[in-house]
Amino acid sequence: MTKTILGGLSRRMLVTTAAALSLAPAAASAQDELNALVWCDHTDPALVEPFEKANNVKVNLKEYEGTGAAISIIEQSRPGDWDVLVIDAVDVPRAIDMDILGEMPADKLPLNDLFPEVRMDATTTKDGKVYAVTEKFGYNTISYDKTKVDPADMEDLSVVWSDKYKGRIALYDYYLPMVGLTAVGIGKKTADLKQDDLPAIKEKLFEMKKVARQVSDVVASQTALATGEVDIVVGGGEWLTAGLSAEKPNLDWTIPKQGALRWAQSIGVFKDSEKQDLALKFVQYIVSPEGQARLATSSCYWAMPANAKAGEHLTDQQKTALRWDKQPEYLKNSQLYPVADADMDAAMQDIWTETLQQ
Amino acid sequence: MAATALERAERRKAWAFALPALLWTGAFFLVPFAYMAAISFWTRQGREIVATWTLDNYIAFFVKAHFFKGLVVSLEITATVTIISILLAYPLAWIIAERVPKKWQRFALIMAILPFWTSYVVRSYSWLLVLSKGGVVNQALLWLGVIAEPLELSANRTGTVIGFVHFFVMLLTLTIYANLIQLSPNYRRAAADLGANAFQTFWFVVLPLTLPGIMVGAFLTFVLCIGDYITPQILGGNNELVLPQVIMLQLGRRADFPMAAALSLVLMVVVTLAYIACARWLKMERT
Numbered sequence: 001m002t003k004t005i006l007g008g009l010s011r012r013m014l015v016t017t018a019a020a021l022s023l024a025p026a027a028a029s030a031q032d033e034l035n036a037l038v039w040c041d042h043t044d045p046a047l048v049e050p051f052e053k054a055n056n057v058k059v060n061l062k063e064y065e066g067t068g069a070a071i072s073i074i075e076q077s078r079p080g081d082w083d084v085l086v087i088d089a090v091d092v093p094r095a096i097d098m099d100i101l102g103e104m105p106a107d108k109l110p111l112n113d114l115f116p117e118v119r120m121d122a123t124t125t126k127d128g129k130v131y132a133v134t135e136k137f138g139y140n141t142i143s144y145d146k147t148k149v150d151p152a153d154m155e156d157l158s159v160v161w162s163d164k165y166k167g168r169i170a171l172y173d174y175y176l177p178m179v180g181l182t183a184v185g186i187g188k189k190t191a192d193l194k195q196d197d198l199p200a201i202k203e204k205l206f207e208m209k210k211v212a213r214q215v216s217d218v219v220a221s222q223t224a225l226a227t228g229e230v231d232i233v234v235g236g237g238e239w240l241t242a243g244l245s246a247e248k249p250n251l252d253w254t255i256p257k258q259g260a261l262r263w264a265q266s267i268g269v270f271k272d273s274e275k276q277d278l279a280l281k282f283v284q285y286i287v288s289p290e291g292q293a294r295l296a297t298s299s300c301y302w303a304m305p306a307n308a309k310a311g312e313h314l315t316d317q318q319k320t321a322l323r324w325d326k327q328p329e330y331l332k333n334s335q336l337y338p339v340a341d342a343d344m345d346a347a348m349q350d351i352w353t354e355t356l357q358q
Numbered sequence: 359m360a361a362t363a364l365e366r367a368e369r370r371k372a373w374a375f376a377l378p379a380l381l382w383t384g385a386f387f388l389v390p391f392a393y394m395a396a397i398s399f400w401t402r403q404g405r406e407i408v409a410t411w412t413l414d415n416y417i418a419f420f421v422k423a424h425f426f427k428g429l430v431v432s433l434e435i436t437a438t439v440t441i442i443s444i445l446l447a448y449p450l451a452w453i454i455a456e457r458v459p460k461k462w463q464r465f466a467l468i469m470a471i472l473p474f475w476t477s478y479v480v481r482s483y484s485w486l487l488v489l490s491k492g493g494v495v496n497q498a499l500l501w502l503g504v505i506a507e508p509l510e511l512s513a514n515r516t517g518t519v520i521g522f523v524h525f526f527v528m529l530l531t532l533t534i535y536a537n538l539i540q541l542s543p544n545y546r547r548a549a550a551d552l553g554a555n556a557f558q559t560f561w562f563v564v565l566p567l568t569l570p571g572i573m574v575g576a577f578l579t580f581v582l583c584i585g586d587y588i589t590p591q592i593l594g595g596n597n598e599l600v601l602p603q604v605i606m607l608q609l610g611r612r613a614d615f616p617m618a619a620a621l622s623l624v625l626m627v628v629v630t631l632a633y634i635a636c637a638r639w640l641k642m643e644r645t
Contacts, residue, residue, distance in 0.1 A: 068613060167510070173596055175611070213510075213513055213595065214513040214595030214596060214597065215595065215596035215597065216595065216596060220592075227490065227492060228491065228492055229490055229491050229492070229512075229513075341404075342403075342404035342405045343404070346612065349607075349611060349612055350422070350424070353424045353599070353604070353607060354423070354424045356424075356596055356597075356598070356599050357423070357424040357427050357428070357431075357598060357599055
């Protein structure tokens, strides 16, 4: 997914009155409105409408891309403007440190139903208090057209820097998963990545770039794969191809033997929300098995539901597209994004830019 | 001699008329520009932007190869686009000015600039559909048996140049046409009287007289092309980055406003040098 690691811009640089006026939601005067700052998958009416009807509320959704953008919006808003926040799981500690998330009662959330690997207590809790809950996750791995490539080849990540599929590969244009995935491909642990590891990763990225046809964003990569411009997308995963499974059953994804990267998104309630109960109810709905199945198959992009019980509400076709049965194996063989300090982050961005310039 | 009261009143009136434009320029160009120039000497340390005075960003531009290469790629693409656009636009402008009947010239010009009416982004994506492996061009060539495998016309520099050329040929056609249409036929008659053949007339008379139109169009092409990142982004497949793309990366991914400001100023210096060269040349032409 597209996420931006944004530095701590000074407030005065971010604040523009006009933008603040345009970005802040209309002050909700009625009790039956909820303002949520979300990723695009939450804007699917099929996800939100059942909650709205069941609770007789209107959920106002503001879509954003990248944690940096969310923080800008929050900084330009007044306390109480927002009720619910969807955020990249690795950025939850940052939101907690900013003191924007409120504590949620652990006993009112189905935490024990979540896949253990995606509970991520280290990031979603602080001092034993729950501030966010993982709602969806997925993988940065390999997506491919199984009618054009040998699926057996996709089980080995090294094929994407060999000549076998030269000119038929798209690389996902986002440095963090690409650096992480390459690290996994050469046997490094993303949690232990240091600057000393970067030269070896860079070398592989350069090799990958040499055999790639293009480096593109989500939409362009998906389009290229769907139209046959490329046969493989490195960095893709279920979020790139599963949603197209009905129309394009030839598209598939897998996790190679070396492993893959795992991303996750979380949901929480704003500390200053004046509708704490309603906001919590929305969170509960989203992480319920029904809400999870709808979120997993949202029209913007599909990905894995964090709640293991969501499988009861997925159709067989949806389970196949999401490779539901393989989750225990995939979860074991995937690692989280590298968590980098500012210098490491800058160094990773540099090698990615160098890769693009090759 | 002291100005009369009337002259002073006239001067005040002139200033009053010019004031809104001056205020506008000051508020929306000079002040932001000065701010950007100041920021270019700041640095991003860790995740913070520090207001300190340093040349680090400018040094990084020359030291880090991927920054400098961005400028090189930009200049190479811009030069290629400008030259190809001139070579295509000149005959088109000449045909419209010399061969198309007067009553049809306006229609021909409208047809020439018709693509301007569509969104720039939409036009670039349209070209992607035309140039892609399964696009119109490749499908036609495959069907005709001219090629056995699809040509690589997109996701590379070729795609970027084609997208740009399509746009700038229209622009250059207008500036060259405007020049050609003002050219008195007497010049060509005089050349013919002096024994010049058609080629000599064109080479030694018409072409030099239309160089100002070419130069103005070329300068506009240069400025617009070197500052654009949308076409390379869509048609270039990110296989090489032009400087504006590198600037966008600093803004969008790193929030490194100081580095982006420094790179923008470098780009601005290049454009200014091109302007000075163009202006000097046009001035020399007139004298």
